[in-house]
Amino acid sequence: MKLYGSLTSPFVRKVRAFAMERGVPFEMVVEDPWQVSPRLIGLNPAGKVPVLELDDGSLLVESLLIIEYLDTLGDPSGALIPGAGKARWDALLWHARAQALIDAAVARVLELRRPENLQxxxxxxxxxxxxxxxxxxxxxxxxxxxxxxxxxISLGDIMLGVALRYTAFRYPHDWEPAHPRLAARLRKLEARPAIRDTEPPGFS
Ligand SMILES: N[C@@H](CCC(=O)N[C@@H](CS)C(=O)NCC(=O)O)C(=O)O
Structure with missing residues (x-):
């Protein structure tokens, strides 16, 4: 199984961290979505990463869909998206809340990357x-x-770790003193290999 994506993308990182936490092995293939190539368009006509290529050659796109697929692999007792009940909706709801942080931080950084006179x-x-x-x-x-x-631990926890570490990477600011409970959660998450070992290259 191959995962295509950039090592700085939070969408790719959520899939990488999820797969690591779930114990699902994959081969990482670096693909920069900002340098649109025929290979990328062949993988995903929308030109976005992550893309997961299965061993039979079929392709999955959209990070949450890929995550749902990965969760079906391996021992069901280790699922990170609970199968039913409140825990399932909590895991998915916290995924959505953390995704909202990522979306805002990504939109902000993309705006700041435009030429200064166009921002x-x-x-x-x-x-x-x-x-x-x-x-x-x-x-x-x-x-x-x-x-x-x-x-x-569930998808919701992984996502909080990914979103808050993306914040440190692309939108560093001193949010922790006013959010001590969240900061304590982040310390706990940072200790897990899935978060610790998926930092962007050269950043920690
Ligand atoms: N909804 C998609 C979003 C993926 C996404 O926006 N990926 C970014 C990487 S951070 C990308 O490929 N951007 C390239 C572009 O927008 O052209 C998902 O969850 O997988």
Missing amino acids: MPARVAREEARFAEVLDFIERSLPDTPWIAGDA
């Missing part, structure tokens, strides 16, 4: 405000359970 400060401010609202909401909503969806 819209209002857009940057809107994404920063969105990020802050979601972060505050997450801090208030964190459950007291050991992991986000109960007693076992």
Whole structure:
């Protein structure tokens, strides 16, 4: 199984971290989506990564779909998306909340990469405000359970780790003092190989 993507993409990292946590082996193939190539278009006509190529040559796109597929591999008792009940919806809901942080941080950084005379400060401010609202909401909503969806680690935890480490990478700012519960969760997540060993090259 081959995973195509860049080592700085949070969408790719969520798949890499998930596969590592789930114990599913894969071969990483670096593919830069910002240098559109015939290979990338052949993998995904939308020109986006991640793309998962299965051993039979079939291709999966969209990070959450790839994650759902990976979760079906291996021992069902180790599933990171619980099969049913509140834990399932909690795992997926926290995926969505963490994804909202990533989306705001990505939109902000893309705006800031435009030539300075074309940037819209209002857009940057809107994404920063969105990020802050979601972060505050997450801090208030964190459950007291050991992991986000109960007693076992799940997709929701992996996603929080990926989103907050992406924040450190592309939107570094001092959010931790005002969000101590979330900061404590992040320390716990950073200790796991799935988060620790998927940092962008040269960043830690
Ligand atoms: N909804 C997609 C988003 C994937 C995505 O936007 N990937 C970025 C990498 S960070 C990309 O390939 N961007 C290239 C582009 O937008 O042209 C997913 O969850 O997989």
